[in-house]
Amino acid sequence: MCIGAGIGAVLSGSVYALTHRDDFDWGDFASATAQGAAVGAVGGFLAPAGTALATQLGLQGGRALGVAVVTDAAIGAGLTWAINTALCQPTTPTDLLVGALTGGLGNFVRPGVGWLKGLFGNSSDPALRGANPYIPHGFASADEYDQFTRNLYDDLNDAGYGGSATAVFQGSSVTGQSFRTGQPFRPEGDYDIALAGDEVLERARKAGVGLRSGGTRTGPLRDIDLRKMRLSGLAEELSERAGRDVHFMIYGSVESATGRGPSIIAPRK
Incomplete structure (x- = not known):
């Protein structure tokens, strides 16, 4: 969940900063970052859903990763729409893209974090x-x-x-x-x-x-x-x-x- 929250916060904050260079507001930036973190945290909690679906389908390797990424990306986009709807805010294509990236990227970041932990934390074991x-x-x-x-x-x-x-x-x-x-x-x-x-x-x-x-x-x-x-x-x-x-x-x-x-x-x- 923490990794997902971090991914969501960075992505949402970065997209806001890039798309509001002429009317940047720190309050809106904080709101976008917090929303991204919320989507990422919930998406991280639900992340095993993509892997579980790939396992149920009997997929392995790249195909399993592809199914997991697409599934988790759909979950991230859906969560973004749900949060915006609950806050009575419109959902733009950019919002959906950020939500999808937040959900899907976790399948690449989490293994990398685990690998680095093993490399630096347990290399002498x-x-x-x-x-x-x-x-x-x-x-x-x-x-x-x-x-x-x-x-x-x-x-x-x-x-x-x-x-x-x-x-x-x-x-x-x-x-x-x-x-x-x-x-x-x-x-x-x-x-x-x-x-x-x-x-x-x-x-x-x-x-x-x-x-x-x-x-x-x-x-x-x-x-x-x-x-x-x-x-x-x-x-x-x-x-x-x-x-x-x-x-x-x-x-x-x-x-x-x-x-x-x-x-x-x-x-x-």
Whole structure:
């Protein structure tokens, strides 16, 4: 919400200053800035709506970001119209544009703020470089984490992967916040786990799972991908045990997985 309020205040104040150079009034400037901050704050509160819609549609990557931006931009424009209507003020196209930008830009600013926090606030923490032993967010104790990783590797063995795959936690369970929204890791937050190894990547390729980044990894595995790789039971069982959804993707090596971003390697016990 604070990020959204800041975006709204800056945009609205800047637009007022640019469009009222001949009749600038500090009182009107303050009013425009406050209204922008209000739109941004409420828009920031509703920001997960765009991401949630993209998730419901099964979208990923750029398409998911596009849907989130358009949805949140529409929310920002709608809030601007609602506030102006409540204040008995006309709504101009410029007002709608500012509202839309306030809503949509948060999808770019929030991840950037989160990245900078991770870069400057946690750069000395080896947990964010894939070192062990460290515990991802969501586990109540080291024992609970150890049990989860034992079950994970046991189930991988049962699925026929033996010691060919190393599990690597990624995403908000490592950083403590969503890259897309900047929201902190929630009690119901998902676990994003990379399965790293050349053999498991080759099996994904042979199973017809789409590869990315020059064939070095997959995207998040869909239900049909999990079934092709005999991992659907593993995902369901781990999700039930953890009390949260568990998602997998495949990398050709541990180095390529940890090189994508903050990671915690799940140790074998």
